[in-house]
Amino acid sequence: MFSLYKKELQGYFFSPIAYVFIGLVMLIFSGFFVWWIFTATSSQVEFQFSYFFYYNILLTTILLIPILTMRAFAEERKNGTEVLLLASPLSVSKIVLAKFLAVATVLVIAMIVSFIYPVVASIYGYVVIPNLIASYVGYLLYGLAYIALGLMVSSFVATPGLAMLLSVAASLVLFFMELMLGSSFLASLPVFSDVLYWFSNQAKFENFTQGFCQLSDLVSYVTEIIVFLLWTIISIEKRRFSHS
Amino acid sequence: MVEIKNLTKYYGRKAAVKNISFNIEDNEILGFLGPNGAGKSTTLNIICGVIPSTSGTVTINGYDIENDPVKAKKCIGFLPEIPPVYTDMKVGEYLMFVAGLRGVPGAKRRSHVERVMNRMNISDVSKRLIGNLSKGYRQRVGFAQALIGDPKIIILDEPTVGLDPSQLIEVRNLILELKRDHSVILSSHILSEISAVCDRVVIINHGEIQAIDTIANLEDSxxxxxxxxxxxxxxxxxxxxxxxxxxxxxxxxxxxxxxxxxxxxxxxxxxxxxxxxxxxxxxxxxxxxxxxxxxxxxxxxxxxxxxxxxxxxxxxxxxxxxxxxxxxxxxxxxxxxxxxxxxxxxxxxx
Missing domain, CATH: 3.30.70.1710 (BMC (bacterial microcompartment) domain)
Structure with a gap:
């Protein structure tokens, strides 16, 4: 399993994909960071990364994570290399896990690089450390959930481009679900809007940016990741049964 | 040794393979002959554990492919119809990856890969991207991939498609050489290829076995x-x-x-x-x-x-x-x- 993980990771870093991803994440971070400073009203700003994180994480996950995940299974299928993995002594769940961990590693590297902003901020201002840590934990979990979603979509289709479009669409649906909750129509259906609220990723993330690491939020993110990964495994196993 | 018993595979309602049984002995080259769409690839994919069968069993060196897939798959080297190569990897890198996948111990990996590359005559391209190689070389890389980990059984699905005549002879000699310490299953729709190297032939059509015999017996009959x-x-x-x-x-x-x-x-x-x-x-x-x-x-x-x-x-x-x-x-x-x-x-x- 480690060799597949290593190969996947090399695949990201020997091609421009990982650099494009990390570069774009940094670009978005920088943009918001600069905008934050420009709109500062006093020289002694309290950097509460909550608001800062809230906006750019949405952009990174929804638009950028599909860049990483689109090729994972779709390209293997397109090039016929899936057979190599299936004929190897690795089980399907290990294959999925190795790919998931490889993408997760790229995300973690992007997060480590983005640490430069809190460091700079702490020199010139004041950083609320607990908020920062909680925000990063939330950011990681939120990202992992969308990586799992992207992998799942990639295992459904045979072309990376289509996988990317569908992942973006699926992520947007999850994203807009929460905005819809604010509408008066959904507010008039309390049970329905409650159920939607339970599945909202942003609401949980907001708790993290406030500095709360709640067990319920952790469990719900982890469950979401597990559900998407299991679905990926099932979709690959199903294709083994029905398709040559 | 591979034992295939009453193998059946349905794609939806369509039967791709119907009740196939045959054995492959040690150090034998078995030809698997049939027209396109006869169920050759399906059968080979089932033997390799890529797709599961609807019913029937495949036993490889005593391990059932469904119940003991890890051990069974370690005994098999498989070259599918399309060589499963990553076009964005270098040849040496790719083979190292396959060696890791097959569980070749880390310390022996490099020497093992070098041995296989020498055997397939691809050492000189080991630093080139697979995507830039010609079809013949790509096929050889695919072949090398099947030999990684020294599996007892080597399964080749139409290995000579797209090769020029001199490469064809090369591949034939290689297959004959493999016989010394491997069992080989070779599928093809070209008869001369099979009769040149195989000890026994299984002729399959519409998912059913039409004949299993040695070449000599088939000709005599x-x-x-x-x-x-x-x-x-x-x-x-x-x-x-x-x-x-x-x-x-x-x-x-x-x-x-x-x-x-x-x-x-x-x-x-x-x-x-x-x-x-x-x-x-x-x-x-x-x-x-x-x-x-x-x-x-x-x-x-x-x-x-x-x-x-x-x-x-x-x-x-x-x-x-x-x-x-x-x-x-x-x-x-x-x-x-x-x-x-x-x-x-x-x-x-x-």
Whole structure:
């Protein structure tokens, strides 16, 4: 399993994909960071990364994570290399896990690089450390959930481009679900809007940016990741049964 | 050793493979022959554990592919129809990855990969991207991939597609060399390829086994009589008459005109020893024999007839061979009556 993980990771870093991803994440971070400073009203700003994180994480996950995940299974299928993995002594769940961990590693590297902003901020201002840590934990979990979603979509289709479009669409649906909750129509259906609220990723993330690491939020993110990964495994196993 | 028992695979309602059973012994090359869409790839994919079967078992060196997939898959090297190579990886890198995938211990990995690359003659391209290689080289990389981890059983799905003639011979020699310490299953829809290297052949069509036998037996069963092709100068009538008087000649057929006084004949004889007495009889009658050759009723024809049968009315190999012979009889009669009238015409001219 480690060799597949290593190969996947090399695949990201020997091609421009990982650099494009990390570069774009940094670009978005920088943009918001600069905008934050420009709109500062006093020289002694309290950097509460909550608001800062809230906006750019949405952009990174929804638009950028599909860049990483689109090729994972779709390209293997397109090039016929899936057979190599299936004929190897690795089980399907290990294959999925190795790919998931490889993408997760790229995300973690992007997060480590983005640490430069809190460091700079702490020199010139004041950083609320607990908020920062909680925000990063939330950011990681939120990202992992969308990586799992992207992998799942990639295992459904045979072309990376289509996988990317569908992942973006699926992520947007999850994203807009929460905005819809604010509408008066959904507010008039309390049970329905409650159920939607339970599945909202942003609401949980907001708790993290406030500095709360709640067990319920952790469990719900982890469950979401597990559900998407299991679905990926099932979709690959199903294709083994029905398709040559 | 691989044991395949009552293997059946349905894609939805369509049966791709129906109740197939056969064995592969150690150090044997088994040819898997069938037209496109006969169920060859499906069967091979099931043996390798890429797709599960609907029913039936595949046992590899005693490990069931469904119940003990990790151990069973370690015994198999598989080269699918499309070489499963990553075009954005370098050859050496790719083989190192496959070695890791197959569980070759880290310390031995590099030397093992180098040995395989030397064997496949790809050491000189080990630092090149697979995407930039020619088709022949890519096929060789795919081949090398199947040899990684020294599996006991090597399964090759149409390994010679897209190779040029010299590479073809190379691959053939390689397969023969593999026989020393591996069992090989080789699928193809090209018969000459199979008959060149295989010990035994499984002929499959519409998902069912049509014949399992050695090449020699298949040829024997299709060849109760030998056909000698003669080119003789002299009256065709006289030649036919003389030939028919020789003991062991079954019939003379397919008399064709070459130029004045020269005809070719297909003479069917019971065994090879008849040839000499036939020739001496012709020479004794002052008929000049210009050419003699032996024609084997080709395995190709048997194969084509086997696989082109309409569904529902399929016959066994034996019935088919008999039928082909009957047809040949019929043709012979037509031809000889035609030749006689022709010969009569010629006599008039003289």
């Amino acid at each position: 299709s060849q109760s009589n030998i056909v000698l092709k003669l080119k003789v100068q002299g009256s065709s009538r006289e030649v036919a008459k003389t030939a028919m008087h020789v003991d062991g000649v079954v019939r003379v057929s397919n008399i064709t005109f070459v130029k004045t006084g020269v005809y070719t004949y297909d003479v069917e004889v019971k065994d090879k020893n008849v040839r000499n007495s036939l020739l001496s009889a012709l020479l004794y009658n002052k008929l000049d024999v210009l050419e003699v050759s032996e024609e084997r009723k080709s395995l190709e024809q048997i194969f084509v007839n086997l696989v082109n049968q309409p569904e529902g009315k399929r016959k066994s190999l034996k019935e088919l061979v008999d039928e082909m012979e009957n047809e040949a009889d019929q043709q012979a009669e037509d031809a000889s009556s035609g030749a006689e009238t022709e010969a009569a015409d010629e006599n008039k001219e003289v």
